[in-house]
Amino acid sequence: xxxxxxxxxxxxxxxxxxxxxxxxxxxxxxxxxxxxxxxxxxxxxxxxxxxxxxxxxxxxxxxxxxxxxxxxxxxxxxxxxxxxxxxxxxxxxxxxxxxxxxxxxxxxxxxxxxxxxxxxxxxxxxxxxxxxxxxx
Numbered sequence: 001x002x003x004x005x006x007x008x009x010x011x012x013x014x015x016x017x018x019x020x021x022x023x024x025x026x027x028x029x030x031x032x033x034x035x036x037x038x039x040x041x042x043x044x045x046x047x048x049x050x051x052x053x054x055x056x057x058x059x060x061x062x063x064x065x066x067x068x069x070x071x072x073x074x075x076x077x078x079x080x081x082x083x084x085x086x087x088x089x090x091x092x093x094x095x096x097x098x099x100x101x102x103x104x105x106x107x108x109x110x111x112x113x114x115x116x117x118x119x120x121x122x123x124x125x126x127x128x129x130x131x132x133x134x135x136x
Contacts, residue, residue: 106131
């Protein structure tokens with residue numbers, strides 16, 4: 001059965017080869033409308049028609065130019081997304097740094113206050129521990 005499949009595959013390839021050589025069908029790649037992400041699926045094939053001698057060089061150059069422009073646009077969008085993500089991460093880190101600095105100052109002030117007041121020491125430390133537990 002496998003040899004039959006191989007023969008039929010070989011026969012199919014031979015028929016396709018014969019068809020293409022007889023019709024001189026030329027395919028060219030063009031971008032589709034809409035974006036199918038960055039997987040390269042946003043392009044499709046279409047028949048240019050006629051034989052290869054009839055294809056105008058400017059048509060090929062236009063297709064190459066369109067593909068180059070599309071690649072440049074995709075690259076620019078990728079860079080913009082990267083820069084946006086990078087700036088968001090930096091801003092998040094800045095905010096986190098401010099919160100942690102404020103929290104550290106609170107802990108430091110509470111510790112210093114507890115050292116100066118011996119009578120309120122246990123109550124202040126308990127408040128500090130409760131506050132810390134709430135934030136976790």
